[in-house]
Structure formats: structure tokens, C-alpha cells
Amino acid sequence: MPYSAPLEAIKNALKFNADIDAAGATGAFENYDSDLIAPVLEEANKLASGILSPLNPTGHQNGASLKDGVVTSAPGFADAYKTFAEGGWIGLPFPEEFGGQALPKSLAIAVMEMIQGANPAFGLNPMLTFGSIEALLVKGTDEQKSTYLEKLISGEWTGAMNLTEASAGSDVGALKSKAIPNDDGSFSITGQKIFITWGEHDVTDNIIQLVLARTPDSPEGSRGISLFLVPKFFVNDDGSLGDRNTYQCIGLEEKIGIHASPTCVMEYNGAKGWLIGEENKGLAAMFIMMNAARLQVGLQGVAVCESAMQAANAYARDRKQGSAPGVQGDAAIIHHPDIKRTLVSMAATTQAARAIVYAAAGASDLAEHSTDDASKAKFKQREDLLVPIAKAWATDRGCEMANQAVQVYGGMGFMNETDAAQIMLDARINPIYEGTNGIQAMDLVGRKLASDKGAGMTAMIAEIRKTIADASTTGNGHLAIVANRLYTAAGALEEATEWMLTNMASNRSTALAGATAYLRLAGDVIGGHLLAQAAIGSIEADDSFKEKAVILARIFADETLTQAQGRMEAVSAPANLVEDAMTTLFEAIEA
Amino acid sequence: MPYSAPLEAIKNALKFNADIDAAGATGAFENYDSDLIAPVLEEANKLASGILSPLNPTGHQNGASLKDGVVTSAPGFADAYKTFAEGGWIGLPFPEEFGGQALPKSLAIAVMEMIQGANPAFGLNPMLTFGSIEALLVKGTDEQKSTYLEKLISGEWTGAMNLTEASAGSDVGALKSKAIPNDDGSFSITGQKIFITWGEHDVTDNIIQLVLARTPDSPEGSRGISLFLVPKFFVNDDGSLGDRNTYQCIGLEEKIGIHASPTCVMEYNGAKGWLIGEENKGLAAMFIMMNAARLQVGLQGVAVCESAMQAANAYARDRKQGSAPGVQGDAAIIHHPDIKRTLVSMAATTQAARAIVYAAAGASDLAEHSTDDASKAKFKQREDLLVPIAKAWATDRGCEMANQAVQVYGGMGFMNETDAAQIMLDARINPIYEGTNGIQAMDLVGRKLASDKGAGMTAMIAEIRKTIADASTTGNGHLAIVANRLYTAAGALEEATEWMLTNMASNRSTALAGATAYLRLAGDVIGGHLLAQAAIGSIEADDSFKEKAVILARIFADETLTQAQGRMEAVSAPANLVEDAMTTLFEAIEA
Incomplete structure (x- = not known):
């Protein structure tokens, strides 16, 4: 398709x-x-x-494919x-x-x-x-x-990020690659990096590797890592390319998806590189890349939602199977109410995911470029809050939507060559890389929520309450219902946030056992808010998309905001029990 | 693992x-x-x-693999x-x-x-x-x-089911294979069948194909199909094997999973077969196979839940990454509260899926073998109600659990060779074959609910109310909470059932747009009921599993029964809107 x-x-x-x-x-x-x-x-x-x-x-x-170090x-x-x-x-x-x-x-x-x-x-x-x-x-x-x-x-050259090692994935501070200073101010980098996306390829003449490594006598853990720039080919003073650097791609991973994206094992053998930023401050530099990448991965989630919906829609119109009410002869499966429901629900979820990721991107622009410091701070707080939600919520929804597209395809969805199968397989990496979605949830409740005593989330909830008030005044019947549902949902998010803040202070393990469920709830409610916000704005601006914006907000409210109260209970209730249940149900954990 | x-x-x-x-x-x-x-x-x-x-x-x-018609x-x-x-x-x-x-x-x-x-x-x-x-x-x-x-x-020979053709999948009545009567009472079968699981192989000496085909002048659609027995090798009077029949496996599908199960394209070229049962009554015979198979596929869902949980548990104990509170040095990721929560939740869902499928199997035994007709009828009604739920709910949960196992594996879960990846890929067919889960939902609300005016579900809800009463009298604190949650959940299921019955009578398309959400709710509530039932029974019998049974029921109630009220709203509310939303959001549907 x-x-x-x-x-x-x-x-x-x-x-x-x-x-x-x-x-x-x-x-x-x-x-x-x-x-x-x-x-x-x-x-x-x-x-x-x-x-x-x-x-x-x-x-x-x-x-x-890889042959003799060359990736085609x-x-x-x-x-x-x-x-x-x-x-x-x-x-x-x-x-x-x-x-x-x-x-x-x-x-x-x-x-x-x-x-x-x-x-x-x-x-x-x-x-x-x-x-x-x-x-x-x-x-x-x-x-x-x-x-x-x-x-x-x-775009003449590409860049690649070399962070992960075999025993240093989510815990990047455990990495062992070495960087030995040379007399000329450069460093000699030695070590093996894994899971390096597009680390080696033939689509540009040069590749700029950004590599995390440790200088001699650096502190242990994440406070002792530095970032280095390691070009594939050195650059002469006139800008032309010189000698090949001493690193190799020694393997490609056999993945279940994104087959055309080479995932490289990179071996650095005294490769020449230069420090980026300060020594031992590599983590800060890494987080710049990481933050940008997390939003981009959330965006991949949006893209998956959209392509899955398009594939499901096209296939459902094409695939004839059996009869349907009001249709002569064989009917396309799109005539079945269950398929229509699937498509409509996919459309609402897709736009909610898009709204969250775009809101984070917009906040990032305003955090950097607002004309006063108060606005900068406000939008930075917004961006910080939204990035882990954008990454995790949108990629989880992406996998769900891909799964639904496969279901619409029926038996063909299980065949390797179909679009639906490819979309599902390609999408499955999104909740994993650039910090698993579990890590995003820990980031949300740890760094983003607890560190500012919930100020960012409180500001968000205040904004949701404004949306509720605005929705009620549009006079639109759908938005009146959306406002009601959003009201209950905002209350649930508020209550869950209070529980989370209390437990992050007094009972961190319990709080963290609720982190993933909390992020899900936050994404649901913020997604519903943003769809309502877009619908209200579209009506006010008499935007050509306004009917669609309204029905998307309504469907999402009916499908998803209705779940908020239950999800709130599921943040805290099972979290309180996890330790006991673990002891009762599973063998003892070795220290 | x-x-x-x-x-x-x-x-x-x-x-x-x-x-x-x-x-x-x-x-x-x-x-x-x-x-x-x-x-x-x-x-x-x-x-x-x-x-x-x-x-x-x-x-x-x-x-x-396939070579020259031989599957190895x-x-x-x-x-x-x-x-x-x-x-x-x-x-x-x-x-x-x-x-x-x-x-x-x-x-x-x-x-x-x-x-x-x-x-x-x-x-x-x-x-x-x-x-x-x-x-x-x-x-x-x-x-x-x-x-x-x-x-x-x-087990000396195996059997295979030949139903599907390229344009006759869910709509089996559209099949075109022909069966021409021979003078000796046998038939000559000609046609192509696809998606035939283990249709050809080398693990036994003979294979007994059960093939749906049409006799000449048979009625159109599903009332004109007959079932034939077509052996790979003819059987001599002394039981020894004779000549090879005239059919071939002409292709194997390239699937995303269950690679070791050959999915065959079968070409019948005047193959000799014998009618099973009456002419034009093949559909009834097919449903015997199908009903057995649907419960078996639900069971595959249970098996996936279990193997996914085992894989996640083993990997989480093996994989060391970063620090965790109270652990010296590198900690296995099982120390993270988020991982513990995942495992505990998987355990509860797995046992709920098992409980539903086993309850259906038990009902099937009693439907066939009870000593009085009233009991037979009661358990047949129970079996009929539970089979589509067992098939769809357990396989959907299987895919979710497999997805969670992949998430616990992190980057390794995306690698083709890992257990988690295989479990996820293998599992994805379960919600599709033997009637997609959408078809199970239509079966539930159409054949199983509307046809007996909800009597089967009403009996089930009465049983749930008995469980609520029993749970309250055990004096167990966890079960008291389970009883409360089950009470609310049963009310939600009752309300959704009423909505469904009303709409199946007056507004069938709207009802069917809520069918999948209804089946999900029914599975959640019945799953919670069965876990509570097992916990109560285990306490009464002082069973060695009783502590586990209680905590499984409690975790499931906290995680899943809490969602019932919201799910009930999501059965009806979006269903009412689907037609409008479809018209607003998507291009017009061609008749």
C-alpha cells in the first residue's frame, strides 16, 4: 500500500x-x-x-548486507x-x-x-x-x-551515535571503551560498540561517528565518560577526504524488522578521534542527542500509527470476503461494523499520538526561542514533561495500531511480504531503543515529576482544566461530552499524580512499580486534552479540518478517556502489592 | 530458555x-x-x-522446507x-x-x-x-x-483440515473446489487450498486430508459444501498402504512465525476421496472440527502467556544492567520494580487465560457426559458461551504477554534468535486463524448471546454473583477486595449485555461495532470470576496452591477488574458513533 x-x-x-x-x-x-x-x-x-x-x-x-567490512x-x-x-x-x-x-x-x-x-x-x-x-x-x-x-x-555526510556496549545498554555508565590521548590533542579510541544504527553504509562518502569512551583515570560510572568525534575518513584542511580511520563494522544484527537499517557491531582499533565538549562530561552531550532522539522515536510511533491505519483502510476496501448488510454479492470487509470501529479508533489514537509529539516539539521551539525567560522556563518544563510521554505512549500505541492492521489483514497479515506484517515488525523496536519505555516511565516520575514536586504536571492539569472550560463554551454537542469525560479523566490524573508524588518521597519502590501505568494514564489524558484543544481551536478559526477534529476528540474521549478512572486505580493498587506478590508467586530473587 | x-x-x-x-x-x-x-x-x-x-x-x-512436492x-x-x-x-x-x-x-x-x-x-x-x-x-x-x-x-498418521481457498477464508461458503462422483461411490476432488497447516510433511507415513468441496449442482454458498476424506496414500484392505493419491503440496507460505509448521498450498488434481457425513452438510462437520480447534487455539494463547512469562522471568534474573536499591554492584534487572510489576501482572493474566480455557474444556466434558439432560444443556450453553471468549481473549492476551516479554528483553528482544522474539512472532497467528478474533466477537454476540436472549450470559453472571458472595464469606482480606471489584465489574458486564441485546434486536450494525469491546469486557470479568472461584475453592480444600491462587485473583482484580466500568462505556459509546465518524474521517465506501 x-x-x-x-x-x-x-x-x-x-x-x-x-x-x-x-x-x-x-x-x-x-x-x-x-x-x-x-x-x-x-x-x-x-x-x-x-x-x-x-x-x-x-x-x-x-x-x-555486510561483506568484508563493507555494508551495502x-x-x-x-x-x-x-x-x-x-x-x-x-x-x-x-x-x-x-x-x-x-x-x-x-x-x-x-x-x-x-x-x-x-x-x-x-x-x-x-x-x-x-x-x-x-x-x-x-x-x-x-x-x-x-x-x-x-x-x-x-546531508553530504551522515552521523551515527555509538553508545551501547555488550554490558552497557540502559546503563551507559558501565561502558568500557578506552580513549588514550595522543600528543597532537587527538585520542586513540579502542573498544566494541553494538546496536549502532546506520553505523556503516554506502549511501554517503563519509560517516561521522560520535563515540562514548573513557579517558585514562576517569571516574567510574557515568561521570567518567567522554564523547568523541571519530570520522570514517579524515578531513584534509581543504575539506577533501583523507585516510580511512581504523575502525570496522564487524557484524550486522539479524533483527525481526527494519531490515534495511544496518544495525552494526563496530570495532574501534585505536581509531583517531577528537573530544567533543569537556572530558568526563560525555553524559551531558549524550543527553542532548538522546533527548532529540527520544522525540524522534516518539514520532516514529506516530508514523507507525498512520501507516498502519492507511494500510488497514486500503486493505479493508480491497479485500472482498462474504456478505455484508446492504451490499450485493461479495462485500469488501470494510462494510463490517467491527472493521469500521477499528479504523475510526485507529484514526483517533493516531491523531492523539501526533498531538502529543507535536506539542512536545512546539514546546521545544518555544523553550529555546521565547522572548522572555519566564516563557522559556515554562516551555522547557512542558517539553521535559512531554518528551518521555511522547516517546513511550506514541510508540506503544504504534505497536498496537500495527497489531490492529495485521488483524484487519487476517491470514495475509501473518505473511512476511505484506505491508501490515512489515509495519508491525519494523515498529517493535520503537518502545525499546533510545531508552526503553520502562525507562521513560522512570524518567517521567523520577526526573520530571518528583524533581520539581509535580510543578510541570500541575501546570499541565491546569491547562487541561482550561480546555474543559473552553470546550463547554463552544456550544458543540460532541465537545460538551468530551469536556465531561476530560473532567473525570483530569481528576484521575490529578489523583494518580498525588499518589505518585507521595510515594516517590516515602516509598520509592512502590511508586516505581506504578510508573508505567502512570505514564499510560498521563498520555491518555493529555492526548484527550490536546485533541479537544485542537477541536476548539479549529472551530474558533473555522478551520477546514474542524469537523474531523471534533469527531476525533469525541471518539478518543469515548474510547480512551472513559478508561482513566480505572487506570488511575491500576496505577496504585497493584503497585502496593508487587513485592508481596513477587515473593508468593516466583522463586526468591538472588541478590 | x-x-x-x-x-x-x-x-x-x-x-x-x-x-x-x-x-x-x-x-x-x-x-x-x-x-x-x-x-x-x-x-x-x-x-x-x-x-x-x-x-x-x-x-x-x-x-x-519444500522441494519437488516433498516437505522436510x-x-x-x-x-x-x-x-x-x-x-x-x-x-x-x-x-x-x-x-x-x-x-x-x-x-x-x-x-x-x-x-x-x-x-x-x-x-x-x-x-x-x-x-x-x-x-x-x-x-x-x-x-x-x-x-x-x-x-x-x-498418532501413526496425522490429519489436516483443508478449508480455506484464495477467495474463501472467513467466508468458507465461497469455496470453489469440486468433487465429482465416481462410479465406485468415491469422489474426484479438484481445487486449490491455501493456508493448510501441516498439510504435507515427513513425520508420518500417511496423512488424512479432510477437504471441503462442492458436488455438482450443489446449492450456492455454505449450504452446498461437503466434507471429504482424502488420504495421501490409499489404504489396502489389510491396512497396508497402497498408491499415492493425486494431490500435491505446491508451495509453503513465508510467514513471520511458526516456521517449523509447514503452511501448505495444496493442489488437488482429481484426488480420490470419500464423503464424510451427508452431502451438502459439510459445514456442520466443519464446525465440529472448528469448535475443537477454536478451544485449542485459545489454549495456544494460554501457552504463549506462560512461555512468555517464563522467558521474561528467566531473562530478568540473568540480565545484569545498572544498579538497583539494596544490591551491591551490577544488579539483575528483576530488581527493578517496573520489571517485578510486569512479571506479577503476567502471572495473573496467564492464570486468568488458563482458567477461561480450562473452564470451557470442563464444560465441554460435562455437556457431553452429564447424567441428566438439564445438566447437559446447562454445560453446553456454558461451553458455547466460553469458546469464543477463550479463543479471542486468551490469544489477545498471549500476544500482549509476548510483547511484554520482548520488552523485558530490551534490545535483545528485537533480535531474531531470541526466545522472546520467537514467542512473539509465533503467537501472532493465534488471534487470526480458526476464525479471527473479530469473528469470535460476532459469534459471541450473534450466535451465543442474541440467539438465546442472553440466557447463557445471564447464567454466567448469576454464577459470578455467587462467587462474590462466597468470596466475602472466606474471611480473606484479599478476597474481600476481589469481591468488591468483582461486584462492580459484574454490574458493568450486565449493563453491557443489556445494551448489546437491545441493539442486536434493533440496531444490529451498532451492536456489532461494539462486539470486540464486549468480548474483551466479558473475558476480563469472567477471568476475574474464575480466579476468585479457584481461590475460594483452594482455601476451602486447603490446597497447597491457595496463597498463590489468592494473590493471583487479587492482582487480576486490581489490574483488570478495575477497568470494567470504563470498558463498559467503551462498548457502547463509540459504537453509536462509528457510522458518523467513518463518514467524516474517511473517504466514502464503495458499495
């Missing part, structure tokens, strides 16, 4: 959830004009639907990457100084949604490059910026 | 949910003695854990099948007259849970054989029975 971007739904989320015009109004984006949104999105959709989508099944069937990308991927780079798509949100277009990050997120929806294995390559660019922008020296940034931003 | 059957949990469900002793007390099972349960289960576990489990990853990596099974499978057959396991629930052991079906279900848990690709072969045996027992002529049944029951 060819992917085609849902331009109207994306524009609506950009306008009413990301508040892209507020970013434009800060004056920080000289090139931004709200009239630019439509042509940019249409152009990106041509690339996504015309070039990347047709390569997606090819990539699934063929995958990337799936057929067509190298050419597609060149087209993508030449379109200037990577530079969208980056400074003009380095060749970027200095547009809001939320617009870049909208473009990347299309790339990820059309071809997620392809999309991982620019996604990792973004992380490298962000890290260099913040932490790089002027020389590093002038040597590497322009080529990364133009 | 080696699979090992949870003998105590299985025995508890057999005793208190399947009520196996009540089946024994009917006198219909001469060989049955409750002291037999433990040694039978232990012996079956030796086979499952010792022989079938080690072959499971091998089967995943190698799969079955995965390494070790043929020998394992011989061991399995020699153990007499297939004959457990079948009449002694044909070499069976005439034991309750619920005991056979317990044994098959272990086979499916250890190696689902292997387990599909006997599962399909069961269906063939059931059809022959009910519909076969004496000659057919004497020629084929003993060999099927001994």
Missing part, C-alpha cells in the same frame, strides 16, 4: 498542538511564514510517497538518500550559518513524520544524523563546527 | 475451574481417577520440557513426533474402542498446553489431527472409523 501523508491532519496538529505560529512570532525564525507550511509539507510528501514508500517493501525483503544498503536506498539530501530536508531546523533553513523544529518534525511513515528503515539514518548535529551545535568547537556541521546539515 | 510446565497452576485450574472431578463423577470416564492427574502431567512435562522445548529454537531458525520438517521434529505418538498422548480423550484412553477432555487440554508452550509449531500437528478425529467420530461411517480412526488416534 503506498503511503501518502495526511497533510490536513498534520497541519492541524502543527497549528493547534505545536502552536507553530507562536514559534514564528518569537522572531527567531526569520524564514518562517505560516504560508510556507503547506508547500513544504506537499513537497516532502512527494518525496515520501513517491520515492521512499516504494522502497519500503524492497528494503524489508532485501535488507542491508538495500536496493535504491543510496539514490533515494541523495535525493533526500539534495532536497535540503536535513537542514530544515538548523542555523543558516551552517547551511540550514532556520525553520521551527515542529515543522521539521512534521516533515520527518512523513519520512518515517513512508520508510522507517530509511528514516533512521537522518534521525541519527540529527542527534549528531544537535550535539555538535551545543558542544562542538568552532573548528569542529566548521569542519563537520555543514556537511552533516547538507 | 527451556520451558517447564507450571504443574501446580495447571492442577489448580483443572480442579477448580474445569471441575475435572465432576467429569470423573459422571462415570463416563472409567479410567479416570483424580490421583492420575499428577503422574500424567509430570510425564507430559518430561516430553514438553525435555524433548519439545529444545527443538523450538531449532525449528524457528530452520523451518520446514525441521531437524528433530520427525523423531520427536514419533516419541510423542508412542507416548499415546493423542488418544488421551478419545474412546478406548479406537485405542484411546477415554479420559476427560480437560486433562487432554492440560497436556496440550504443555506441548503448545514448549513448541507451538510442533503442537499444531496434533491439534489439526484432533479436529480430524472429532469429525470422524461424529460423522464418519463405521468403515471410515475402522480404517482411519485407530491410526489417527495412535
Whole structure:
């Protein structure tokens, strides 16, 4: 099924959830004009639907391959990457100084949604490059910026993130790779990195590895890791490429999905690299990349929801099977009420996931570019709160939607060559990488909730209460019901938040046993709020999407906000029992 | 991770949910003695854990292969099948007259849970054989029975079910295969069948195909299909094997899982077959196989829950990553409260799924063998109600549990060779085959609920109310809370049932749009009821499993029964809106 971007739904989320015009109004984006949104999105959709989508099944069937250290990308991927780079798509949100277009990050997120929806294995390559660019922008020296940034931003080279080692995954502080200083100020990096996405490939002439390693006598744990820039080919003073660096891709993982994205085992044998930022401060640099990447992975979740819905919709119209009321002869399965319900529910969930991720991106723009410090702080708090929810909630929903698409396909959904199967297999990594969703939940209740005594969530709930009031005054019957459901749901979120704050202070283990359930509840309620917010805004602006926005908010409220009260109980009640139940049901845990 | 059957949990469900002793007390099972349960289960576990489990990853990596019409099974499978057959396991629930052991079906279900848990690709072969045996027992002529049944029951031959064609899946009545009568009373069968599980293989000398086809001038649709017995090799009068029949396996599907189970495209070229039962009554015979198979697939869901939980538990104890409170140095991830919560929740869901499937099997025994007609009718009603719930609810939970196991594995869960990945991939077919879960939901609200005006469900709710009363009188604190939650949940199920009955009468499309959500709610509430029932029974009998039974019921009540009220609202509210939402959100549907 060819992917085609849902331009109207994306524009609506950009306008009413990301508040892209507020970013434009800060004056920080000289090139931004709200009239630019439509042509940019249409152009990106041509690339996504015309070039990347047709390569997606090819990539699934063929995958990337490794021979003698050389990774050959799936057929067509190298050419597609060149087209993508030449379109200037990577530079969208980056400074003009380095060749970027200095547009809001939320617009870049909208473009990347299309790339990820059309071809997620392809999309991982620019996604990792973004992380490298962000890290260099913040932490790089002027020389590093002038040597590497322009080529990364133009798409001429790509970047890869080398964090994980065999015994250092979620616990990155356990890594063992070494960086020995050379006389010329560079370092010699030695060690093995695993799960390195697009760590080696043939789609660009050079690859810039960002590698975490330890310098001699560095402190133990995460306070002793430093970030290094390790190019595949050294760059001569005139910008031309010199010798090959001494590292190799020694293996590709056999994964269940994203076959066209090479997942590399990288062996660094005294490879020459340069420190990015300060020694032993690699973790901070890593979190810059990581934060950007977490939002991008949440976006992959949105893209999965959308492509799963499109596949299910197209297949349900195509597949004839049996009779249906009011249809002569064989009926397409879309005539069955159960299938309609599935599609309608998928549409609401997809837009809720999009709303959350776009709201986080919009908050990020305003956190960086608001004109006063109070606003900056407010939106930073918002961004911090939303990023783990965006990552975990949207990727979990992505897997669920993919699962539903497979179900609509029936027996064909279990066949390896179908779109539905590929979407499901590709999607399954999203809740795992860039910090498992369990880690996102710990981040939400630990770093984001407990550290500011719930101020960010309190502000969010206040905003939800404003939405409830606004919804009631629109005079729209659907939104009146949404307001009622949101009222109960906000109360549930508030109660769960209080429980969580109390227990994080007094009984941390119990609190953490409720973290995943709490994140789910928070995503449900915030998703319902954002859909209502978009519906209200669309009515006020007489937006062409307004009928859709209203029904999406209503369906989501009926399907999901109705569950909030029950979910609130399921945050705390089982959490209180987990230790006892573990002891009763399972063998003793060895220390 | 080696699979090992949870003998105590299985025995508890057999005793208190399947009520196996009540089946024994009917006198219909001469060989049955409750002291037999433990040694039978232990012996079956030796086979499952010792022989079938080690072959499971091998089967995943190698799969079955086809060359020149010959299907070669995965390494070790043929020998394992011989061991399995020699153990007499297939004959457990079948009449002694044909070499069976005439034991309750619920005991056979317990044994098959272990086979499916250890190696689902292997387990599909006997599962399909069961269906063939059931059809022959009910519909076969004496000659057919004497020629084929003993060999099927001994496991010397296997049976396969040939229903699906390219345009006749869920709508089996659309099938086009032809059966032309020969002068000798046999028929010549011609047509192509797809998705035929273990349709061709090398693990036994003969295969008995049960094939649906149309005789000349048969009525259109499902009223014109007949069932035929088509052996791979003809059977001589002395029981020896004669010529090869004229059909071929012409292809194997490339699936995402159960690679060691050959899924065959079968081409019948005038193959010789014999009618089973009456002409044009094939659908009735098919439903005998189907009903047996649906419960077996629900059982696969249980087996997936169990093997996913075992894999997650073992991996969480083995995998060291980062620190945890109270642990020196690197801690196994099982120390994290989020992982403990996952495991505890998986345990409760697994036992609930087991309870539902075993209760259906127990009802089936009593429906067939109760000593009075009223009891027979009562348990038949119970069985009919529970089968679609067992099939759909348990397989959906299986996929969820498998997904959670992958999540516990983290990045390793996305690697093709890990147990967690295999469990998830293998499990994904369960909600699809033998009638998709959407079809189970339509069966529940259409055939099972509306046809008897809800009498079966009303009887079930009355039983739930009895459990609530019993739970309150045990004096157990956990069960008092369970009783409260079950009370609310039963009310929700009652309300949803009323809505469903009203709408099935007046507004069928709306009702059907709520069918899947209704089945989910019914499974949740009945699962909670059955866990409470087992806990109460275990306390009364001072069963060694009683502490576990109580905490499982409590955890399930906290996690799942708390959701019932919200789920009830989500049955009806979105269903009422589906048509409007479909029109607003999606392109028009072509007639």
C-alpha cells in the first residue's frame, strides 16, 4: 500500500498542538511564514510517497548486507538518500550559518513524520544524523563546527551515535571503551560498540561517528565518560577526504524488522578521534542527542500509527470476503461494523499520538526561542514533561495500531511480504531503543515529576482544566461530552499524580512499580486534552479540518478517556502489592 | 530458555475451574481417577520440557522446507513426533474402542498446553489431527472409523483440515473446489487450498486430508459444501498402504512465525476421496472440527502467556544492567520494580487465560457426559458461551504477554534468535486463524448471546454473583477486595449485555461495532470470576496452591477488574458513533 501523508491532519496538529505560529512570532525564525507550511509539507510528501514508500517493501525483503567490512544498503536506498539530501530536508531546523533553513523544529518534525511513515528503515539514518548535529551545535568547537556541521546539515555526510556496549545498554555508565590521548590533542579510541544504527553504509562518502569512551583515570560510572568525534575518513584542511580511520563494522544484527537499517557491531582499533565538549562530561552531550532522539522515536510511533491505519483502510476496501448488510454479492470487509470501529479508533489514537509529539516539539521551539525567560522556563518544563510521554505512549500505541492492521489483514497479515506484517515488525523496536519505555516511565516520575514536586504536571492539569472550560463554551454537542469525560479523566490524573508524588518521597519502590501505568494514564489524558484543544481551536478559526477534529476528540474521549478512572486505580493498587506478590508467586530473587 | 510446565497452576485450574472431578463423577470416564492427574502431567512435562522445548529454537531458525512436492520438517521434529505418538498422548480423550484412553477432555487440554508452550509449531500437528478425529467420530461411517480412526488416534498418521481457498477464508461458503462422483461411490476432488497447516510433511507415513468441496449442482454458498476424506496414500484392505493419491503440496507460505509448521498450498488434481457425513452438510462437520480447534487455539494463547512469562522471568534474573536499591554492584534487572510489576501482572493474566480455557474444556466434558439432560444443556450453553471468549481473549492476551516479554528483553528482544522474539512472532497467528478474533466477537454476540436472549450470559453472571458472595464469606482480606471489584465489574458486564441485546434486536450494525469491546469486557470479568472461584475453592480444600491462587485473583482484580466500568462505556459509546465518524474521517465506501 503506498503511503501518502495526511497533510490536513498534520497541519492541524502543527497549528493547534505545536502552536507553530507562536514559534514564528518569537522572531527567531526569520524564514518562517505560516504560508510556507503547506508547500513544504506537499513537497516532502512527494518525496515520501513517491520515492521512499516504494522502497519500503524492497528494503524489508532485501535488507542491508555486510561483506568484508563493507555494508551495502538495500536496493535504491543510496539514490533515494541523495535525493533526500539534495532536497535540503536535513537542514530544515538548523542555523543558516551552517547551511540550514532556520525553520521551527515542529515543522521539521512534521516533515520527518512523513519520512518515517513512508520508510522507517530509511528514516533512521537522518534521525541519527540529527542527534549528531544537535550535539555538535551545543558542544562542538568552532573548528569542529566548521569542519563537520555543514556537511552533516547538507546531508553530504551522515552521523551515527555509538553508545551501547555488550554490558552497557540502559546503563551507559558501565561502558568500557578506552580513549588514550595522543600528543597532537587527538585520542586513540579502542573498544566494541553494538546496536549502532546506520553505523556503516554506502549511501554517503563519509560517516561521522560520535563515540562514548573513557579517558585514562576517569571516574567510574557515568561521570567518567567522554564523547568523541571519530570520522570514517579524515578531513584534509581543504575539506577533501583523507585516510580511512581504523575502525570496522564487524557484524550486522539479524533483527525481526527494519531490515534495511544496518544495525552494526563496530570495532574501534585505536581509531583517531577528537573530544567533543569537556572530558568526563560525555553524559551531558549524550543527553542532548538522546533527548532529540527520544522525540524522534516518539514520532516514529506516530508514523507507525498512520501507516498502519492507511494500510488497514486500503486493505479493508480491497479485500472482498462474504456478505455484508446492504451490499450485493461479495462485500469488501470494510462494510463490517467491527472493521469500521477499528479504523475510526485507529484514526483517533493516531491523531492523539501526533498531538502529543507535536506539542512536545512546539514546546521545544518555544523553550529555546521565547522572548522572555519566564516563557522559556515554562516551555522547557512542558517539553521535559512531554518528551518521555511522547516517546513511550506514541510508540506503544504504534505497536498496537500495527497489531490492529495485521488483524484487519487476517491470514495475509501473518505473511512476511505484506505491508501490515512489515509495519508491525519494523515498529517493535520503537518502545525499546533510545531508552526503553520502562525507562521513560522512570524518567517521567523520577526526573520530571518528583524533581520539581509535580510543578510541570500541575501546570499541565491546569491547562487541561482550561480546555474543559473552553470546550463547554463552544456550544458543540460532541465537545460538551468530551469536556465531561476530560473532567473525570483530569481528576484521575490529578489523583494518580498525588499518589505518585507521595510515594516517590516515602516509598520509592512502590511508586516505581506504578510508573508505567502512570505514564499510560498521563498520555491518555493529555492526548484527550490536546485533541479537544485542537477541536476548539479549529472551530474558533473555522478551520477546514474542524469537523474531523471534533469527531476525533469525541471518539478518543469515548474510547480512551472513559478508561482513566480505572487506570488511575491500576496505577496504585497493584503497585502496593508487587513485592508481596513477587515473593508468593516466583522463586526468591538472588541478590 | 527451556520451558517447564507450571504443574501446580495447571492442577489448580483443572480442579477448580474445569471441575475435572465432576467429569470423573459422571462415570463416563472409567479410567479416570483424580490421583492420575499428577503422574500424567509430570510425564507430559518430561516430553514438553525435555524433548519439545529444545527443538523450538531449532525449528524457528530452520523451518520446514519444500522441494519437488516433498516437505522436510525441521531437524528433530520427525523423531520427536514419533516419541510423542508412542507416548499415546493423542488418544488421551478419545474412546478406548479406537485405542484411546477415554479420559476427560480437560486433562487432554492440560497436556496440550504443555506441548503448545514448549513448541507451538510442533503442537499444531496434533491439534489439526484432533479436529480430524472429532469429525470422524461424529460423522464418519463405521468403515471410515475402522480404517482411519485407530491410526489417527495412535498418532501413526496425522490429519489436516483443508478449508480455506484464495477467495474463501472467513467466508468458507465461497469455496470453489469440486468433487465429482465416481462410479465406485468415491469422489474426484479438484481445487486449490491455501493456508493448510501441516498439510504435507515427513513425520508420518500417511496423512488424512479432510477437504471441503462442492458436488455438482450443489446449492450456492455454505449450504452446498461437503466434507471429504482424502488420504495421501490409499489404504489396502489389510491396512497396508497402497498408491499415492493425486494431490500435491505446491508451495509453503513465508510467514513471520511458526516456521517449523509447514503452511501448505495444496493442489488437488482429481484426488480420490470419500464423503464424510451427508452431502451438502459439510459445514456442520466443519464446525465440529472448528469448535475443537477454536478451544485449542485459545489454549495456544494460554501457552504463549506462560512461555512468555517464563522467558521474561528467566531473562530478568540473568540480565545484569545498572544498579538497583539494596544490591551491591551490577544488579539483575528483576530488581527493578517496573520489571517485578510486569512479571506479577503476567502471572495473573496467564492464570486468568488458563482458567477461561480450562473452564470451557470442563464444560465441554460435562455437556457431553452429564447424567441428566438439564445438566447437559446447562454445560453446553456454558461451553458455547466460553469458546469464543477463550479463543479471542486468551490469544489477545498471549500476544500482549509476548510483547511484554520482548520488552523485558530490551534490545535483545528485537533480535531474531531470541526466545522472546520467537514467542512473539509465533503467537501472532493465534488471534487470526480458526476464525479471527473479530469473528469470535460476532459469534459471541450473534450466535451465543442474541440467539438465546442472553440466557447463557445471564447464567454466567448469576454464577459470578455467587462467587462474590462466597468470596466475602472466606474471611480473606484479599478476597474481600476481589469481591468488591468483582461486584462492580459484574454490574458493568450486565449493563453491557443489556445494551448489546437491545441493539442486536434493533440496531444490529451498532451492536456489532461494539462486539470486540464486549468480548474483551466479558473475558476480563469472567477471568476475574474464575480466579476468585479457584481461590475460594483452594482455601476451602486447603490446597497447597491457595496463597498463590489468592494473590493471583487479587492482582487480576486490581489490574483488570478495575477497568470494567470504563470498558463498559467503551462498548457502547463509540459504537453509536462509528457510522458518523467513518463518514467524516474517511473517504466514502464503495458499495
